[in-house]
Amino acid sequence: MSTDILAPAVDAPHDDLLTIDPETADLLFREARTVVRFDDGDVSDAQVQAAYDLVRWGPTMMNTLPLRLLLVRTPEARERLAAHMNEGNRAKTLAAPLTIVAAADPAFHERMDVLAPHMPGAHDMFEGYGVDGRADVAQQSALIQIGYLVVGLRAAGLHAGPMGGFDKDGVDAEFFAENGWRSQLVINVGTPAAEGASYPRQARLSFDEVSTAV
Amino acid sequence: MSTDILAPAVDAPHDDLLTIDPETADLLFREARTVVRFDDGDVSDAQVQAAYDLVRWGPTMMNTLPLRLLLVRTPEARERLAAHMNEGNRAKTLAAPLTIVAAADPAFHERMDVLAPHMPGAHDMFEGYGVDGRADVAQQSALIQIGYLVVGLRAAGLHAGPMGGFDKDGVDAEFFAENGWRSQLVINVGTPAAEGASYPRQARLSFDEVSTAV
Numbered sequence: 001m002s003t004d005i006l007a008p009a010v011d012a013p014h015d016d017l018l019t020i021d022p023e024t025a026d027l028l029f030r031e032a033r034t035v036v037r038f039d040d041g042d043v044s045d046a047q048v049q050a051a052y053d054l055v056r057w058g059p060t061m062m063n064t065l066p067l068r069l070l071l072v073r074t075p076e077a078r079e080r081l082a083a084h085m086n087e088g089n090r091a092k093t094l095a096a097p098l099t100i101v102a103a104a105d106p107a108f109h110e111r112m113d114v115l116a117p118h119m120p121g122a123h124d125m126f127e128g129y130g131v132d133g134r135a136d137v138a139q140q141s142a143l144i145q146i147g148y149l150v151v152g153l154r155a156a157g158l159h160a161g162p163m164g165g166f167d168k169d170g171v172d173a174e175f176f177a178e179n180g181w182r183s184q185l186v187i188n189v190g191t192p193a194a195e196g197a198s199y200p201r202q203a204r205l206s207f208d209e210v211s212t213a214v
Numbered sequence: 215m216s217t218d219i220l221a222p223a224v225d226a227p228h229d230d231l232l233t234i235d236p237e238t239a240d241l242l243f244r245e246a247r248t249v250v251r252f253d254d255g256d257v258s259d260a261q262v263q264a265a266y267d268l269v270r271w272g273p274t275m276m277n278t279l280p281l282r283l284l285l286v287r288t289p290e291a292r293e294r295l296a297a298h299m300n301e302g303n304r305a306k307t308l309a310a311p312l313t314i315v316a317a318a319d320p321a322f323h324e325r326m327d328v329l330a331p332h333m334p335g336a337h338d339m340f341e342g343y344g345v346d347g348r349a350d351v352a353q354q355s356a357l358i359q360i361g362y363l364v365v366g367l368r369a370a371g372l373h374a375g376p377m378g379g380f381d382k383d384g385v386d387a388e389f390f391a392e393n394g395w396r397s398q399l400v401i402n403v404g405t406p407a408a409e410g411a412s413y414p415r416q417a418r419l420s421f422d423e424v425s426t427a428v
Contacts, residue, residue, distance in 0.1 A: 014264035019371040020238050027233060029268040029366070049421040050228035054243040056418040058364060061378045063416045069425040077428035114417050140378065140398075143354060147361015150272060152243070157233040164275045164354065175428065184354075202277045203328050204270040207263040211283040214291035214389065 028154050033198040035159040036092050038190030043098040043158060045071070048189070051152035058148040062122060063115045066108040066138035067145035068181050070101040080174055085186065086165035096161065096188035101171060102149065103181035104142035106134040135182050146185055153189060159197075161188035242368050247412040249373040250306050252404030257312040257372060259285070262403070265366035272362040276336060277329045280322040280352035281359035282395050284315040294388055299400065300379035310375065310402035315385060316363065317395035318356035320348040349396050360399055367403060373411075375402035 015022055026032075048071065056065065072081050081099060082090045093099055109126035116122050126134055146162075153160045163186045171183040192198070229236055240246075262285065270279065286295050295313060296304045307313055323340035330336050340348055360376075367374045377400045385397040406412070 014260060014267055014370075017261055017264035017370055018268075019241060020369045024234050024238055025268055025369065028369075029271045029362070032271065034273045045427070046228060047231055048425070050231035052421045052424070053228055054232075054239055056420075056424075057243045057246065058361070059248045059374070059376055063418075065419050065424070067424060071425060071427040073427055111419065111423075115419070116416060118414075118416075140357060143357035144361040144364070144376075144399075147272070147358040147363075148243075148365065149361075150358070151362060151365050155234045155239065155242075156228075156231055160273070162273055179426075185358075200332075202330060202332075205279050205325065205329070206270075207266045209325075210266070210270075210279070210281060211262070211285060212393075213259070213285040213287055214294075 028151050032154050032159070033192075033201065035161045035188070035190070035192045035197050036199065037193040037196045038095070038097050038159070038188065039193050041097060041191050043189050047156050047158060048098070048100070048153075051149065051156040051158065054155055055145060055148040055152040058145060060141035060145060061137065062112075062119065064108045064112070064138070064141055065115060065145070066104045066106075067142045067149070068103045068105045068179075070103060070175055070181070072099040072101060081171065081186070084167040084170035084174060085163070089163045089165050089186070092161065092188060093163070093186065097190035098188070100187045100189055101175065101183050102142070102146050102185045102187055103176065103183045104135065104138035105179070105181050106131045106138050107180055108138050109134060131180070139182065139184065142184055146187075149187075153187075157191075158189050159192050163187070242365050246368050246373070247406075247415065249375045249402070249404070249406045249411050250413065251407040251410045252309070252311050252373070252402065253407050255311060255405050257403050261370050261372060262312070262314070262367075265363065265370040265372065268369055269359060269362040269366040272359060274355035274359060275351065276326075276333065278322045278326070278352070278355055279329060279359070280318045280320075281356045281363070282317045282319045282393075284317060284389055284395070286313040286315060295385065295400070298381040298384035298388060299377070303377045303379050303400070306375065306402060307377070307400065311404035312402070314401045314403055315389065315397050316356070316360050316399045316401055317390065317397045318349065318352035319393070319395050320345050320352050321394055322352050323348060345394070353396065353398065356398055363401075367401075371405075372403050373406050377401070
């Protein structure tokens with residue numbers, strides 16, 4: 001049982017404890033990489049929907065489902081987005097087949113009637129939080145959903161390049177002035193280029209290094 | 215192609231676009247449920263490690279890997295934790311085979327030398343953020359990692375009951391006074407009881423309802 005932080009992904013001492021097969025574990029987690037350079041293949045709406053149709057079943061606080069997705073496709077929209085990306089993220093955002101702005105919706109509570117009909121007071125409770133209070137609530141669950149989304153995209157045969165380096169207020173003003181969404185992460189999506197798709201893999205912390213028991 | 219928010223999990227119009235097999239899609243997402251009542255089976259450290267050994271490969275900002283796990287096992291620790299849970303979460307937390315406090319570590323930057331050796335300035339940059347600035351950075355990636363963790367636990371044959379209803383400051387003072395971790399979510403873990411394992415399933419928003427394109 002290795003606890004070496006430099007242990008390669010193929011070191012899998014607990015394969016026998018997994019319910020999924022090793023190839024799937026590799027696909028979704030162990031061999032999957034953040035992609036910075038994609039091939040020219042298109043990413044269809046149906047592919048993203050296939051990923052979302054998995055992701056939407058993941059748990060969120062009170063089933064609020066606050067994650068929202070802006071699919072950036074046109075050259076014009078791509079330029080508008082790139083203007084708010086940190087310089088190091090600009091070229092790859094312009095070049096990706098599809099870029100998704102993953103956002104949280106502070107107006108999530110307007111859907112509580114269908115999402116949590118057994119809690120009829122939920123809408124009014126969240127209404128009382130105000131928009132910034134709801135934005136905090138939405139952010140927490142939306143980020144957890146982004147974790148599901150990274151795995152879901154891989155399950156749909158896609159690869160992700162998530163980026164936190166951008167001007168959130170700028171993106172929100174540029175794209176979300178009307179609907180009030182709050183951007184959380186920008187994710188390039190596609191299939192990896194034959195060369196230069198990913199940077200060299202970095203180390204990970206072992207279970208013993210991140211956990212303690214009481 | 216259904217966009218009915220009440221469409222059951224078995225309605226899977228895009229199965230042909232998935233790279234994983236339908237049974238795995240069901241196990242990890244579509245049929246998986248938040249569990250509130252577990253059977254008496256133990257959850258071993260090795261099982262949680264099997265989940266974490268998947269999760270740790272998921273991307274985080276600058277490979278910071280800020281997620282930390284407190285495994286609450288002893289009756290004494292369980293009582294200490296339950297005292298900070300909202301009343302509705304207390305009994306199930308006391309009864310679960312294992313409870314994990316998922317936390318973010320604002321001291322994540324102390325490991326940047328091994329996690330991002332190609333960015334030698336990373337430690338000092340994050341040192342300059344101060345502890346609360348680093349806590350914000352850590353929270354974002356830790357929440358995304360919690361998304362990976364929910365999926366990873368399922369991949370390891372476990373079921374999760376995530377809870378946001380607890381006094382975070384109280385839990386942090388109780389358990390993290392020394393290491394400075396910041397609690398994000400409390401997750402009961404085990405295998406489902408034969409009866410009453412989950413509440414009735416609620417609706418989900420469709421892809422069309424959560425996405426827009428530009």
